[in-house]
Amino acid sequence: MAAEPAEVQLQVRFVTKQEQYAVSDSPYAIQSNVQSSDLNTLVNALLKETKPSLQKSVEFDFLVCGELLCTTIAEHLQEKGVSTEDTLEIEYLERFPAPTPQECLMHDDWVSAVHTHGNWILSGSYDNSIHIWNTKGQHKLAIPGHTSPVKGVSWVSFNGDQAVFASGSHDQSAMLWVWNVTRNSVDCVVTCRGHDKGVECLAVAVDGTRFATGSWDNSICIWSTSLTDEDNVPAKKRSKPEQGNSREPMSTLKGHREAVSAVQWIDYNTILSSSWDHLLKLWDCELGGIKQEIAGNKAFFDADWSPLNNSMITASADRHVRLYDPRSTESIVKTTFTSHTGWVQSVRWSKTRDTLFLSAGYDGQVKLWETRSPRTPLYDLTGHEDKVLCCDWSNPSLLISGSCDNTVRIFKAKHAMESM
């Protein structure tokens, strides 16, 4: 490649998939040592010419050779091994705006699980309690009930006043709760007992009728979320008075050899699970069998699947986040995202953007990633002072993370809705 990248002139053409920001297709000659900020001004200048209607200048990100431009173009091309002779096609897209820190929800103990739905934030803590917050940071309710640290919480449904959520704990049980919003009262409807060891993770199906729990007893149980248990509980069991509102699993998926660290619903019938035995498994819920198995070389701590791009990201016992494609039969890691300095404990896809995801690690950092930029995250969401145990991006405008410093931090993503 060029010995002195500063000298080289490049022929570039700007393309975009966002129609409102399209500029003319003609190539431009630029210096190769320009950075994305320079390109940004250039594109903005071009935009001003072509579309005078746009008043504000827009921040853009630039994709060169399928990867986000973070350094100068010359260095980027050198890394990629691409010739500077040809006309380069630079795709630009509106930059995801920097999330702004919002509230800090103080807990009494480590926050191990967090989930949002609309304006409501559900968090589980190591002090065996579940908390309900609104996005403004108001603490609505503290719910004791579990006898061990709560490891998974998830909203199930909102029906006007009545909100249903599920929680799983190390006390080997999962609970279904009904929260009356207006009265701000909560009621444990069903206690799901079936695991021999602590419940590590919990996920509610897309249609909200079932939820799955993964446990330290190496199994995954699928439970019904129906609040009345007449239809699926055998009469014999129901007759037992002390069982009360306890429930047995609809099905149990056994196959992992170590603790199940994460479960995710892919569709109404398929569950993705990750385990400490270095395996990712796709289960068929109805048949109870394994559809697919992907082997990693480290214990998996978390996995998430995105319906938008049909791929999954995993957090394992190292500082990398890996992107897997479940359609590929070989367990080929498509991309490895490396920026964390400690174990990554939790990963979550964006619900609206197929290239963005969130990761939380033991280094106290929450990072917002763009899949096309494997080395540099888009943003570091700092603020936590200790290990971050969980994160959530269920509400596309809220980036929430729970940590060992007893806090849940909320970051707000501007324009997150309107960008799509």
Added chain:
Amino acid sequence: MPPYKTGLLKRKIPDESKEVEVNNSRSDEDEVLIRGELDAENDSTDSEHDDDNAASDTERDEILFHDSADSLLSDDEANESLAESSDLTDSEEDDESGDEESSHEEDGESNSDEDKAEEEKEAKPKTKAESEDSGAESGTGPTLSGSSDGSKKTKEKAINKKEFKQKPIKKKEFKPKPTKTKAVQKTTDSIDALANKIKETNVTIQPVQEKDEYESGDTSDEEERVNTAGAVPSWWYDEYEHVGYDVEGRRIARPPRRDRIDEFLRKCEDPEFWRTVRDPGTGQDIILSKQDLELIARIREGRVPNPEHDEYQPWVEWFSREVLATPLRAFPEHKRSFLPSREEQRHVSRIVHALKMGWMKTRKQIAEERKKSKEQKFYDLWGSSAAAGEGEGVRGLQRHIPAPRRPPPGHAESYNPPPEYLLDAKEMKEWNKLAQTPWKRKYTFLPTRHGSLREVAAYERFTRERFLRCLDLYLAPRAIKMRLTINPEDLVPKLPSPRDLQPFPTTEVLKFTGHTDLVRSIDFDPSGQYVVSGSDDGTVKVWETSSGRCLRTLALGCAVTRVAWTPAAGLSLLAAAAGRRLLLLNPGAGVGAHRVAARTDDLLAEPPPARDVVMDERTAACVQWETPDAAQWARGVRLSVTHFKPLLHLSWHARGDYLAATVEEAGARGVLVHQLSRRRSQLPFRRAPGRLQCAAFHPHRPLLFVATQRAVRVYDLVKQELVRKLLAGAQWISALALHPAGDNLLVASYDRKCMWFDLELSSKPYQTLRLHGGAVRAVAFHSRYPLFASAGDDQYIVVSHGMVYNDLLQNPLLVPLKQLRAPEPRGELCVLDVRFHPAQPWLLAAAADHTLRLYA
């Protein structure tokens, strides 16, 4: 001319000549006889004539030979010289050529004798007078030559010559001439004489035959006149009156010298002068005969000297193509006689090959070798004796060690050094000050300035210094220093790269904080979900592995030296050694499975029937099983065993029913085996094996490993006997860990070593690992991965690869993989215990800085 040709020639001679020959042969014989008579009588001319005639005939053959020989020798010369002589005819033939000339002339003369003889046969009357004269002269010839004083005019006629070197041949030729003339005389004499002769010959056939060869050798009468001086230069006789000696020793008188006038007079007077030559041997004048002249003439013309020789005689085809009735050779030449012989070729090639290979030597080579072997051999005085003994030749030449080089002279040593090298006043002062210790001076000499090199004085110490240098070179032994060139890489054993041996813990990922004093001991629960740790602050803490969250704290009141989670999956129980008490704790419902915890509680709540709890007195004196009260139960204590001495070490049996406890300084009662189900204890040893450190059960066989201060003893619990004694070779064993397969043992010692024992190999350490800079306090094996770790007082935890093969032939492979940075030491201590996660390649270390560290 080859002999057979002569034969042929003879044969070709016409019949009349044959007759003559016959006559001749007879006359020859006669001659000899007569000669004998003559000698006796010194008279009888008749017989003499015959004799002469015959002699002339016999002579013919001889002459033929001589002629050829002579002509071969010096044909051209003869021609030239003859020409000369004919010109000169007089005197001045002092030189040798003249002598030769004359001889040739004589030859020619003698040859021409034959012709003469034949001619004379045809025309006898004509030559009669002549021959008479000559005959008279020649007849007297012999007598004359016999005595010097009797020399007559023939001698006077002879040309004056200084030298007379003559050969007998010349004499021969010289002699016949007169005989021939006589023969001519004789023929003229009478026929009756001839007839007589024939008679005589007939009569004396026999003796003639006998005498024939004798006669050929006997030339006595001829030799009478021969100069016997021999082949000596004639000038030897220059001073004398004689020129030599005849056969009888008489002197041959020098013929009188003639001056030019005499020569001239003779020339004028003597008609024969032109053909008179002087014999240098005898100094006599010889008149060449007509035959001689003819012979000379023929030689000059380059023709065959013998006029009778027919050059054009018809060719006799002895070998012709015609088949003869009696062929000369009965067989034709074979074809192979025209081809090179194959046999010979083979032979030659064999020789050539042998020469090439050196099996055979040419004569030249053999001669050279012989010559070389004959050459004198000298002892190599200057060769080194040692080298000669080894037979490797002169050492100095083989591996010459050059003398150490002296530094080249610098500027100061110049005859005209730059001014800065010359000593100034201050330096000069110093120089003078060091006069007593000259070796301390800056230079060994005083730099001096000279106008030119010519002015430099002779160096007075030159000889001495050269001598000292020679002494140095001679006396100082020099040797080639053999430098070992060892690559550092070669010294390092070939081990697999750590990259290939992944996974293994590499970085610290979690820090478990909560203890307030140093953490003595840690253990994982069988699933790896929890960690238990015992600390000097008197608490046992249960942690969540993945997050480092302390889930439960159990205060025990006194420092916890050892904690161990039960390996039984169905129990939620951990043993903790706190002071003298061994406590069995249930970490509670929050930790692990409810059901398991409940079952454990059920099991431990009710004591077993009393008949099972039978302990002998000795054991009963040592331990006391106690059921905790409610308060303690609430704190998690399910059972407590109080020992008579503080506990040192604890270890569970793999099934979780037995527990081996080691007690401090207890001698024979140092190791106790507790059985939980029966709540009783055993003292396995009657005698103290030594200072006990720790005890551990074999993972699946009924063996107990007991580490004493110096050795590890292996006891069979069923047979109750000592099976093995493993000598660690260490001063003080600190810890011991058993490979999960049970055949390998890792022993740590306070003297910074780790010993790996292969129980199937020997009772000595298979390998001693010196990986630490301080005392090693803990070792641990991974239950699934081929990993082991050791840690101690230095700041490193060493993770190593320890592969054990099922194949009995392959020894364990030990590769140190990683030095993990341990936390800061507190006082002397740094890391007190290490444990591997049961499933993941993670390592947990109990540190002296009140924390636990998880490495992954």
